Amino acid sequence: MALEIPRPILDQIAKIPEAQWMPRAVASTSRIERVLRTPDTRFEGLPGYPFAPHYLETPERYGQSLRIHYVDEGPRDAAETLLCLHGEPTWSYLYRHMIPILADAGIRVIAPDLVGFGRSDKPAERRDYTFERHVRWISDLVEGLGLRDVTLFGQDWGGLVGLRVLARLPDRFARVVISNSTLPGPDFPEASPNEPGTATEAFLIWLRVRLILPSWAQMIAGAMRTKTLSEAEAAAYDAPYPDESYEAGSREFPGLAPLWRGYPSTAECAAAWNDVLSKWEKPFLTAWGNADDVFPLPDSPRRLTERIPGCKGQAHTTFPSGHFTQEEQGPLLAKIVRDFMQANPLPRRAVMPGFEKPLRVYGASISYYTGKLEGYLRYKEIPYELVTLGPRLMRRVREQTGAAQMPAVELPDGRFMTDTTPMIAWLELRHPEPPVIPRDPLLAFASRLVEDYAEEWLWRPAMHYRWSYRTDRLHLSRKIVDELMPDVPLPGFVKRELIRRRQHGGYVRRDGVSRETWDHVESIYLKSLDQLETIFRSRAYLLGELPTLADFGFFAPMFRHFAQDPTASDLMRERAPGVYEWQARLWNARGSRMRGALLSAVPDDWSPILGEIGEAYLPFLNANAEAWKTGQRRFDAEIQGVRYRRMPVSQYRVWCLEQLRAHFQALPDGARAEARALLEKHGCWRPLFLVEATDSRYDPEGRVPFRGRKVHYHNAG
Numbered sequence: 001m002a003l004e005i006p007r008p009i010l011d012q013i014a015k016i017p018e019a020q021w022m023p024r025a026v027a028s029t030s031r032i033e034r035v036l037r038t039p040d041t042r043f044e045g046l047p048g049y050p051f052a053p054h055y056l057e058t059p060e061r062y063g064q065s066l067r068i069h070y071v072d073e074g075p076r077d078a079a080e081t082l083l084c085l086h087g088e089p090t091w092s093y094l095y096r097h098m099i100p101i102l103a104d105a106g107i108r109v110i111a112p113d114l115v116g117f118g119r120s121d122k123p124a125e126r127r128d129y130t131f132e133r134h135v136r137w138i139s140d141l142v143e144g145l146g147l148r149d150v151t152l153f154g155q156d157w158g159g160l161v162g163l164r165v166l167a168r169l170p171d172r173f174a175r176v177v178i179s180n181s182t183l184p185g186p187d188f189p190e191a192s193p194n195e196p197g198t199a200t201e202a203f204l205i206w207l208r209v210r211l212i213l214p215s216w217a218q219m220i221a222g223a224m225r226t227k228t229l230s231e232a233e234a235a236a237y238d239a240p241y242p243d244e245s246y247e248a249g250s251r252e253f254p255g256l257a258p259l260w261r262g263y264p265s266t267a268e269c270a271a272a273w274n275d276v277l278s279k280w281e282k283p284f285l286t287a288w289g290n291a292d293d294v295f296p297l298p299d300s301p302r303r304l305t306e307r308i309p310g311c312k313g314q315a316h317t318t319f320p321s322g323h324f325t326q327e328e329q330g331p332l333l334a335k336i337v338r339d340f341m342q343a344n345p346l347p348r349r350a351v352m353p354g355f356e357k358p359l360r361v362y363g364a365s366i367s368y369y370t371g372k373l374e375g376y377l378r379y380k381e382i383p384y385e386l387v388t389l390g391p392r393l394m395r396r397v398r399e400q401t402g403a404a405q406m407p408a409v410e411l412p413d414g415r416f417m418t419d420t421t422p423m424i425a426w427l428e429l430r431h432p433e434p435p436v437i438p439r440d441p442l443l444a445f446a447s448r449l450v451e452d453y454a455e456e457w458l459w460r461p462a463m464h465y466r467w468s469y470r471t472d473r474l475h476l477s478r479k480i481v482d483e484l485m486p487d488v489p490l491p492g493f494v495k496r497e498l499i500r501r502r503q504h505g506g507y508v509r510r511d512g513v514s515r516e517t518w519d520h521v522e523s524i525y526l527k528s529l530d531q532l533e534t535i536f537r538s539r540a541y542l543l544g545e546l547p548t549l550a551d552f553g554f555f556a557p558m559f560r561h562f563a564q565d566p567t568a569s570d571l572m573r574e575r576a577p578g579v580y581e582w583q584a585r586l587w588n589a590r591g592s593r594m595r596g597a598l599l600s601a602v603p604d605d606w607s608p609i610l611g612e613i614g615e616a617y618l619p620f621l622n623a624n625a626e627a628w629k630t631g632q633r634r635f636d637a638e639i640q641g642v643r644y645r646r647m648p649v650s651q652y653r654v655w656c657l658e659q660l661r662a663h664f665q666a667l668p669d670g671a672r673a674e675a676r677a678l679l680e681k682h683g684c685w686r687p688l689f690l691v692e693a694t695d696s697r698y699d700p701e702g703r704v705p706f707r708g709r710k711v712h713y714h715n716a717g
Helices: 007-014 099-104 133-143 157-168 201-207 218-220 231-238 248-256 268-273 299-305 325-343 368-380 390-403 421-431 439-459 459-468 468-485 492-507 518-536 549-562 566-575 577-590 606-629 651-665 667-679
Strands: 055-056 067-073 081-085 110-111 150-155 173-177 284-290 316-317 359-363 384-388 408-410 417-418 634-639 642-648
Touching: 007 157, 007 201, 055 133, 055 566, 067 099, 067 408, 081 157, 099 110, 099 325, 133 157, 133 268, 150 157, 157 173, 157 268, 173 325, 218 231, 248 384, 284 325, 284 492, 284 634, 316 325, 368 384, 368 421, 368 439, 368 549, 368 577, 390 417, 417 421, 421 439, 421 549, 439 459, 439 549, 439 606, 439 651, 459 468, 459 492, 459 518, 459 566, 468 492, 468 566, 518 549, 518 566, 518 577, 518 606, 549 566, 549 577, 549 606, 566 577, 566 634, 606 634, 606 651, 606 667, 651 667
Parallel strands: 081 110, 081 150, 150 173, 173 284, 284 316, 359 384
Antiparallel strands: 055 067, 067 110, 359 408, 408 417, 634 642
């Protein structure tokens, strides 16, 4: 770093007791009690930094959920993503010279501020910060934004944190560029202020200076060799810190360095080296400023190039610069990174074993559940071909799965699956990226609950709008006959009339739609439109910028029924154009192009949906379950003051209730408490567990999704 430190400061740091400047021998485990947030006004008009702010809320960890700021420039659907991590005591302002060049090259550039820096939240106490917490917070960002095929650029602490995140999430990273940084380990000396290990004398001086230096810009300027900061640039580096109370993270950071055996994070760093970095064969480049005393030539980059297999054959480079290479040589570094990425193109994504051939999806282009499954497969980019499920193939599906229903899936190995919800769960285990089931346990439970509600409770209004209105039933009966029954040896008008009678009789009148319930059935659809329209005014999907299981639950009725059938689609386009746009957006979504994050908690605008679940859907499931227990084939239920009569008992919906309970019971203790509070708040808790010992006997041998029963209106007795 070649710090140019005035003599009075050197004299002052010589008097600092060792106990105050030495790295902590034991990592803090304290809860974060107080968090500061730098006012936005501090970041107005900074020179060369026109970038819009973006934020991600982390899951609650260490006592607090924190807001991480990140710059997000370049095409949102870019094939290439560059993650730029800064170090001490800088922030994303350091990357202002690189970002435009890389974004113009078609690369998506993500440049976060570490917690305690820049526009990110700042826990107020130095004990709130540990190396492991920084690793976890940036891991939350990478996972929360759904980043894949990432090229990591790390400098200073950005390299230490970044390489640890890479070791934790190796499948998300495709390449690495390290500039004036390293990761200590795997071997560490015994602790001693006179035995710095891999640390340099300049770093040991910085361990003392960081406690008293009045301005971080002064330190940055003192480490530069080819450039001088302007007054405005110096003020920009100090902008995140209105006063000393905001500086806990930056004051503490150097003391987190893992230098000596047995100190915090040394075991984790050694594991990162032994388990990942020493075996890392993906492209790895070093780009070094040649006048840096903290990471001096030639030993510093050589510790990486001689130990990491992916460094072999790369165009490692040095250039005139001090420690902060991005500030001094930003345009040059951007070109080095761009050329490195172009010289090492991303490999073609591997095909999951057993999925070398496309899936065969047996269904129909007008089918409620086929549309849901197709939307999921398209988003996950799982190859498939749609095979029209006519009468002859339906017999084969029944033989293979036990249920004559669509869609069914034939795997490349010849096995068949049925029922979209368990099929998606099975596929998620084999195609985990990008996930549609949130990793946060509470969000995952809420998504499952809403998915079940949306696809089951909106079934009745979907069938009603399709078959109760003359224009719709004429239109759909023709489509069904043309697609599914071309070989049935009857006149077309006879086939169409048979379809209309079957569908209206079996799926409308038989399912409780009458003059008495007509308005209530339609209100289910209309309320759903209003609720979703409110949500989609503020974000792309139900839980943020990425689709989840909850989206695909609503997609089932909205895509193939409500958005396409004449009467319902007119209502959607007029009453809820945002919903109409959402279902088209989800149909066109591809996981490899998606960028963004999920919300950190169940949002307030879900309250009307959750209220409907507690007030209408769960009471309906309970009435069905009670009828199942007593062996009935039909039952009555009063829902929101409206009496539904002689509805068919569904064994499958008893199983749905059991599955919701099982998902709740499987939650970790903390998430289970949060889920119960959420359910109680919206009137869902009591009806979820009202009926005891339901015993659906739906899947006694655990063969779902390879065997099943008809989803609607089937009672096994």
